[in-house]
Amino acid sequence: MKTYFKPFVITVSLFTLMSCNANTKNTETSDELIAETVIETYTKKETPEIKVALLLDTSNSMDGLIDQAKAQLWKIVNELSYAKCEDESPNLKIALYEYGNDNLNADEGYLRQVIAFSDDLDEISKSLFSLTTNGGNEYCGKVIKTALNQLEWGNSKEDLKLIFIAGNEPYSQGNVSYKEASKLAHNNDVTVNTIFCGNYNQGITALWKDGADLTHGDYMAINHNEATVHVASPYDDKILELNNKLNNTYVAYGRNGRKKMEMQAEQDSNAMSYNKANAVSRTVSKSSRLYKNSSWDLVDAEKEKGFSYDDLDDKQLPEALKGKSKAEIKSYVEKKAKAREKLQDEIEALNIKRRNYIAKQKTNSTNNLENAMLEALKTQAEKKNYKWE
Numbered sequence: 001m002k003t004y005f006k007p008f009v010i011t012v013s014l015f016t017l018m019s020c021n022a023n024t025k026n027t028e029t030s031d032e033l034i035a036e037t038v039i040e041t042y043t044k045k046e047t048p049e050i051k052v053a054l055l056l057d058t059s060n061s062m063d064g065l066i067d068q069a070k071a072q073l074w075k076i077v078n079e080l081s082y083a084k085c086e087d088e089s090p091n092l093k094i095a096l097y098e099y100g101n102d103n104l105n106a107d108e109g110y111l112r113q114v115i116a117f118s119d120d121l122d123e124i125s126k127s128l129f130s131l132t133t134n135g136g137n138e139y140c141g142k143v144i145k146t147a148l149n150q151l152e153w154g155n156s157k158e159d160l161k162l163i164f165i166a167g168n169e170p171y172s173q174g175n176v177s178y179k180e181a182s183k184l185a186h187n188n189d190v191t192v193n194t195i196f197c198g199n200y201n202q203g204i205t206a207l208w209k210d211g212a213d214l215t216h217g218d219y220m221a222i223n224h225n226e227a228t229v230h231v232a233s234p235y236d237d238k239i240l241e242l243n244n245k246l247n248n249t250y251v252a253y254g255r256n257g258r259k260k261m262e263m264q265a266e267q268d269s270n271a272m273s274y275n276k277a278n279a280v281s282r283t284v285s286k287s288s289r290l291y292k293n294s295s296w297d298l299v300d301a302e303k304e305k306g307f308s309y310d311d312l313d314d315k316q317l318p319e320a321l322k323g324k325s326k327a328e329i330k331s332y333v334e335k336k337a338k339a340r341e342k343l344q345d346e347i348e349a350l351n352i353k354r355r356n357y358i359a360k361q362k363t364n365s366t367n368n369l370e371n372a373m374l375e376a377l378k379t380q381a382e383k384k385n386y387k388w389e
Contacts, residue, residue: 058136126266161191168198194211222368228278
């Protein structure tokens with residue numbers, strides 16, 4: 001990991017400063033200045049991040065692609081939760097853009113930032129489920145350049161910075177050259193992976209492979225109309241039962257606490273709308289280290305540096321905690337935290353059995369968004385010392 005050094009900090013006593021201001025030149029003052037000078041250094045390691053910007057074509061022909069993204073989000077998140085960079089578990093941030101939709105602003109190139117880089121998995125899920133298709137004018141160069149300029153990519157060399165762009169029209173459309181956008185990506189250590197929705201050779205002719213090659217990314221072709229295959233397992237019902245108990249460990253607080261808890265339930269429902277196995281994948285994500293809700297959940301918030309029970313507003317606490325003392329609130333949160341940890345361990349143990357069961361099942365569903373993204377992501381991650389547990 002990269003080591004960062006805090007600049008030298010020089011602390012001088014008040015007496016010494018006064019002496020300096022009085023132009024005192026005796027050696028006693030000089031000795032005191034040296035004696036009172038404190039030099040501090042410390043090292044700090046930054047947690048590496050996997051940053052994925054997903055650029056999805058939402059023109060009329062892309063309903064299947066959007067369905068795959070909705071259905072496979074949690075599988076992708078789960079796989080990324082097992083990543084390691086040296087001895088550290090990287091954080092995950094996902095951004096989402098849509099492009100090629102006639103409902104979007106023509107002056108801006110028929111594109112929209114749906115969500116900037118975020119580690120709020122419920123917000124990301126909500127954003128995906130908000131997408132609809134219409135029209136289209138698909139400008140790949142424009143949306144790539146916009147994502148590069150708008151998003152906070154950072155400067156860390158340990159971060160894995162990836163763009164995945166999916167669509168089915170010529171890659172060269174629009175007034176922004178894809179070559180210009182690719183050069184900008186390469187200069188910012190961002191790898192562009194292209195996913196053509198259609199025939200592999202047709203995608204090459206439409207310059208999608210060239211777009212990936214320019215940043216040393218991967219070119220892939222998928223059948224975007226292929227239905228996602230969710231393999232059922234004997235452990236699904238138990239995991240979903242534990243999900244309901246897991247939800248009960250959240251302690252909503254703050255202005256948005258209640259709304260965020262409702263959103264959590266809504267995204268559970270969205271996952272289940274595909275089928276039970278997809279809801280199970282979401283439950284596994286919710287039990288992983290990547291599911292963070294410190295902005296509205298006291299159990300997660302209590303772990304954050306700088307958190308203080310003294311700062312809580314009684315009016316923004318749940319009914320069960322209104323009027324309670326700090327000690328009572330702390331005790332309540334600790335009980336919820338222990339219950340959550342126990343449930344997460346149970347879910348993890350069941351998921352290991354579930355993964356082993358699914359691995360033994362034969363499925364022909366490999367030509368889809370999930371597999372394309374994970375294959376490219378793992379290949380590029382290995383170049384930066386990322387490994388999978």
